[in-house]
Amino acid sequence: EAGVVQSPRYKIIEKKQPVAFWCNPISGHNTLYWYRQNLGQGPELLIRYENEEAVDDSQLPKDRFSAERLKGVDSTLKIQPAELGDSAVYLCASSLDFGPRVDYGYTFGSGTRLTVV
Amino acid sequence: QQPVQSPQAMILREGEDAVINCSSSKALYSVHWYRQKHGEAPVFLMILLKGGEQKGHDKISASFNEKKQQSSLYLTASQLSYSGTYFCGTESGSNYKLTFGKGTLLTVNP
Numbered sequence: 001e002a003g004v005v006q007s008p009r010y011k012i013i014e015k016k017q018p019v020a021f022w023c024n025p026i027s028g029h030n031t032l033y034w035y036r037q038n039l040g041q042g043p044e045l046l047i048r049y050e051n052e053e054a055v056d057d058s059q060l061p062k063d064r065f066s067a068e069r070l071k072g073v074d075s076t077l078k079i080q081p082a083e084l085g086d087s088a089v090y091l092c093a094s095s096l097d098f099g100p101r102v103d104y105g106y107t108f109g110s111g112t113r114l115t116v117v
Numbered sequence: 118q119q120p121v122q123s124p125q126a127m128i129l130r131e132g133e134d135a136v137i138n139c140s141s142s143k144a145l146y147s148v149h150w151y152r153q154k155h156g157e158a159p160v161f162l163m164i165l166l167k168g169g170e171q172k173g174h175d176k177i178s179a180s181f182n183e184k185k186q187q188s189s190l191y192l193t194a195s196q197l198s199y200s201g202t203y204f205c206g207t208e209s210g211s212n213y214k215l216t217f218g219k220g221t222l223l224t225v226n227p
Contacts, residue, residue, distance in 0.1 A: 004158075042119075042204050042217030043159065056214060091158070099213035100206070101147050105161030106215070108151075 002026070004109035006092050012115045018080035021112045025073070025094030032069055033106065034077050035091040043091055043108075049075065050098055082116045089113050118143050120207045122218035129195050129225045137221045139205030140187040148181055148188040149206040149215060152199075159204060162190075192223070200225045 005024040013019050025032050030051050035043035046065065048056040051072035060067065064083070069075040079086055093106040100106075120141045129135055139148060146167050151159040163172050165181035165188055172179055176193040188207075192199055202222050206215040 040219070042206075042219050044217070045214060048214075056212070100149065100208040100215040101164070101166060101213075103164065105149050105151070105164055106159075107161065108158040110156075110158045 004092055004094055004107050006090075006109035006112055008112055009110065010113045010115075012117060013082055015084055015116050016081040018078065019082055019114060020079075021077045021090050021092075021114075023075045023077070023092030023109060025075070025092070026107055029094035029096055029107070030072070031095045031098055032075050033093040033095075034067060034075070035093060035108075037089045037091055037111070039088075046077070046090075079114075082114075084116050087114055087116045118209060119216055120205055120218040122203075122205055122221050124221060125219070126222040127224070129223065131197060131225055131227055132194050133225075135192040135195060135199075135223060137190040137192075137203050137205075137223070138187060139189070139207065139218055140185075141207050141209055143186065143209035145181070145183065145186055145188075145207050145209050147208040147215075148179075150179055150188075150190050151204045151206065151217075152201045153204065153220075154201040162203075195223075195225045197225050197227065199223060 032049040034046040037043045049069045067077045089111040091111040093108045148165045150162040153159040178191045181188045202220040206217045
């Protein structure tokens, strides 16, 4: 079974440029998460989807970040315009059920390492 | 509220045991444990739910002390493959949100 697939693996852009990340969760997983991980830190939740509905986007910087999950499957996270402080690894995760109390936890993708110069 | 992990880093010899702690200032509903190797995705180890249970598989186990609002991860007879950064993720409150600690970097040497 394929895991959570993310692309691109790496991205280097100049500040003020737009960037987009794509995530394909595990088939059948209704819940999808986008996390940001800064160097030496734990993942920080940006947004959580239940099917195609964003149920928690309280930590998404909405002035420059946007996300969508069309048809409740793939998801895209966009930053426009990017700032130097956005450099981080952007992780996508999925789980079978709603919320953290799931027997098999979250399955993470390998992430997209973004460098803004 | 971000949980506090301790220690921040530790170095072991192969075969030694380790304990990693995760504490919260709020009541916990669930605790997840993950291991992340450099440049890779975090990998789920186990989940503990409110109720003070202990879980384990192979030589890795964890406990959840509801009263102390903390969880501990136990690594027994460590192997080289145990090296990596261990994160706890805690759910406190009813918002179904998992918040991760800053991680504990474990290095196991031959």
